[in-house]
Amino acid sequence: MSSSKITLETLDHIAKLARIKLSDHEKEVFLPQLESVIEYFDVLNSVNTDNVSPTFRVIEESNPLREDVIGESFSQKLALSSTKNTQDGYFVVTNTIKK
Amino acid sequence: MDYSTLSIPQIRQLLLDKKATATEITQFFLDKIKLIDPQIKAFITITEKEALEKAAEIDKKIANNETIGKLAGSIMAVKDIFLTKDIETTASSQVLKGYIPQYSSTVYQKLLDQDAIIIGKTNTDPFAFGGSTENSGFFTTKNPWNLDMIPGGSSGGSAAATAANLCHFALGTDTGGSIRQPASLCGVSGLKPTYGLNSRFGITAMASSFDCPGVFARSVDDIATVTQITAGHDKNDATSTHQTIPDYSSLLDSVNLKGLKIGLPKEYFTQAINPEVKAKVLEAAKVLESKGAILKEVSLPSTNLGLAVYYILVPSEISANMSRYEGIRFGQTAPDGSNIISYYMNVRGQFMEPEVKRRIIIGTYALSSGYYDAYYTKAAKVRTLIKQEFESVLADVDVILAPVSPTSAWKIGEKCSNPLEMYLADAYTVCINVAGVPSLALPCGFNSNNLPIGFQLIGNFFEESKIMSIGHQYQQITDYHLQTPKI
Numbered sequence: 001m002s003s004s005k006i007t008l009e010t011l012d013h014i015a016k017l018a019r020i021k022l023s024d025h026e027k028e029v030f031l032p033q034l035e036s037v038i039e040y041f042d043v044l045n046s047v048n049t050d051n052v053s054p055t056f057r058v059i060e061e062s063n064p065l066r067e068d069v070i071g072e073s074f075s076q077k078l079a080l081s082s083t084k085n086t087q088d089g090y091f092v093v094t095n096t097i098k099k
Numbered sequence: 100m101d102y103s104t105l106s107i108p109q110i111r112q113l114l115l116d117k118k119a120t121a122t123e124i125t126q127f128f129l130d131k132i133k134l135i136d137p138q139i140k141a142f143i144t145i146t147e148k149e150a151l152e153k154a155a156e157i158d159k160k161i162a163n164n165e166t167i168g169k170l171a172g173s174i175m176a177v178k179d180i181f182l183t184k185d186i187e188t189t190a191s192s193q194v195l196k197g198y199i200p201q202y203s204s205t206v207y208q209k210l211l212d213q214d215a216i217i218i219g220k221t222n223t224d225p226f227a228f229g230g231s232t233e234n235s236g237f238f239t240t241k242n243p244w245n246l247d248m249i250p251g252g253s254s255g256g257s258a259a260a261t262a263a264n265l266c267h268f269a270l271g272t273d274t275g276g277s278i279r280q281p282a283s284l285c286g287v288s289g290l291k292p293t294y295g296l297n298s299r300f301g302i303t304a305m306a307s308s309f310d311c312p313g314v315f316a317r318s319v320d321d322i323a324t325v326t327q328i329t330a331g332h333d334k335n336d337a338t339s340t341h342q343t344i345p346d347y348s349s350l351l352d353s354v355n356l357k358g359l360k361i362g363l364p365k366e367y368f369t370q371a372i373n374p375e376v377k378a379k380v381l382e383a384a385k386v387l388e389s390k391g392a393i394l395k396e397v398s399l400p401s402t403n404l405g406l407a408v409y410y411i412l413v414p415s416e417i418s419a420n421m422s423r424y425e426g427i428r429f430g431q432t433a434p435d436g437s438n439i440i441s442y443y444m445n446v447r448g449q450f451m452e453p454e455v456k457r458r459i460i461i462g463t464y465a466l467s468s469g470y471y472d473a474y475y476t477k478a479a480k481v482r483t484l485i486k487q488e489f490e491s492v493l494a495d496v497d498v499i500l501a502p503v504s505p506t507s508a509w510k511i512g513e514k515c516s517n518p519l520e521m522y523l524a525d526a527y528t529v530c531i532n533v534a535g536v537p538s539l540a541l542p543c544g545f546n547s548n549n550l551p552i553g554f555q556l557i558g559n560f561f562e563e564s565k566i567m568s569i570g571h572q573y574q575q576i577t578d579y580h581l582q583t584p585k586i
Contacts, residue, residue: 006464010464011460014460014463014464014467015460016444017463017467018418018447018459018460018463019422019425019440019443019444019447020444020447020448020451020456020459020460021441021444021445021447021448021449022448022456023448026453026456029453030453030456030457030460033457033517033518033519034457034460034461034464036519037410037461037518037519037522038461038464040406040407040410040519041407041410041411041474041478043403043404043407044404044407044408044411044477044478044481047401047404047477047481047484049477049480049481049484052480052481052483052484053480053483054476054479054480054482054483055479055480055482055483055486056308056479057308057338058294058308058486058534058535059293059294059295059338059340059535059560064337066334074201078201079201079428081201082198082199082201082428082429082430083427083428083429083432084432085427085432091427091428093427093439093442094435094436094437094438094439094442095438095439096438096439098438
């Protein structure tokens with residue numbers, strides 16, 4: 001694990017991956033805060049985990065499956081009811097492909 | 100009559116004996132909330148209409164001699180991250196302001212089905228990200244014991260409402276301490292169940308392998324009554340348990356304190372803990388010892404690694420879960436961007452609170468190419484070690500007794516500028532979530548400034564009935580849980 005400093009470029013890159021626009025002021029505030037948090041993670045460097053498997057869930061239940069039958073679900077009208085941006089039974093989004 | 104100090108069974112009995120109506124009880128709470136809540140600000144939404152409608156429905160059942168639910172007439176407050184059909188659910192974030200869910204969370208629906216009455220939605224840190232309610236996109240809740248102090252968090256509104264007797268019980272969630280810490284700082288009881296005991300369906304997701312819905316009440320008895328209803332498998336949450344749920348209320352006296360082995364983990368009683376907190380928590384252990392329990396020092400050596408594991412894995416899961424807030428299907432929208440990516444960036448940039456952004460960014464960083472193994476995989480491996488330590492200690496002792504928070508409630512604003520310092524306050528709660536075991540927080544006294552102090556009883560997987568039995572017996576000997584703030 002590296003304790004390399006987070007640069008402004010890294011923060012910009014991560015913010016773009018996370019799809020969050022940050023103001024210059026936010027970047028200025030976040031940079032040292034994120035750095036101290038990530039530096040804190042270095043405490044794990046000292047732990048030997050050579051023969052340890054990772055835990056992704058704490059309860060030992062195997063992948064549950066359900067019968068492949070159609071159950072209840074939202075009607076189209078209900079699914080669209082939480083936004084005003086609808087048209088002809090679809091969600092309206094801004095253009096996704098360059099013309 | 101003061102209906103707010105009665106237990107859940109007492110309220111139900113009042114209705115059956117026709118000594119009160121559900122409408123009278125509901126009106127009593129609505130009046131009390133209107134009088135007191137402007138000072139505490141526990142509630143984001145007061146559901147007066149829904150409460151009175153539900154009360155009228157219960158009164159009608161009684162008039163018609165129909166069976167009433169097990170929680171009939173009890174007033175519940177619901178953390179605003181539980182989806183409540185037709186009632187605004189904001190998660191205390193500007194992102195969801197105005198959002199009216201089309202369906203309800205399972206846990207909330209089960210309680211409604213037993214005739215509990217929802218009185219309002221409570222404040223939290225946005226999406227439950229925080230430990231003080233100060234990150235809320237709306238306002239900070241005040242600690243009913245001292246209005247200059249934080250109530251703890253993230254479920255601070257639910258804890259404060261319970262402490263101020265503005266409900267009989269309240270729903271919260273505990274991902275890293277968000278039930279136990281505010282319960283402790285507000286002087287009420289709170290249960291973080293085993294992961295998977297209560298369904299997560301219909302609750303805004305924070306970290307899916309950590310999130311545990313649970314309940315606040317003044318007494319363990321009421322927690323047992325409510326947990327009886329909420330627990331069990333839900334077809335809509337694949338990680339919810341298939342275990343048979345025991346009859347918690349009938350088991351409240353089942354544990355024999357005589358000979359009970361209680362482990363005190365030495366890592367939780369170091370110089371990092373405030374001396375007054377340490378003294379009160381040890382006093383609670385002595386109370387149980389006086390009834391025949393055997394106290395034993397135990398060791399959870401990886402305790403100091405818990406925070407790092409937690410603040411890697413949880414933001415990683417957060418960063419994935421939060422991708423659903425894209426400002427298209429629900430939630431607030433922004434003016435059109437030039438393309439879809441800039442639209443996402445604008446709407447998320449505009450409405451997400453700073454702590455929400457910070458956690459998504461930390462998680463995205465930990466999961467990003469080149470860092471994934473160093474942070475995420477490493478933390479998931481250390482998670483295994485922490486879990487194994489709990490299992491090994493709990494094979495040796497019956498239960499673990501520890502402090503909940505290293506300090507009592509702190510001043511509003513005190514830790515706001517330093518997120519790391521705020522995270523460090525979670526030192527005694529996060530390991531329990533990393534391991535997934537259940538823990539019950541109980542009040543055990545006050546410091547010299549009359550602020551509440553709490554301790555937790557940690558059991559092995561699905562040992563809720565054991566820790567509740569010990570907690571119940573502790574509350575038969577002590578009266579800290581009966582103290583109420585003067586407001």
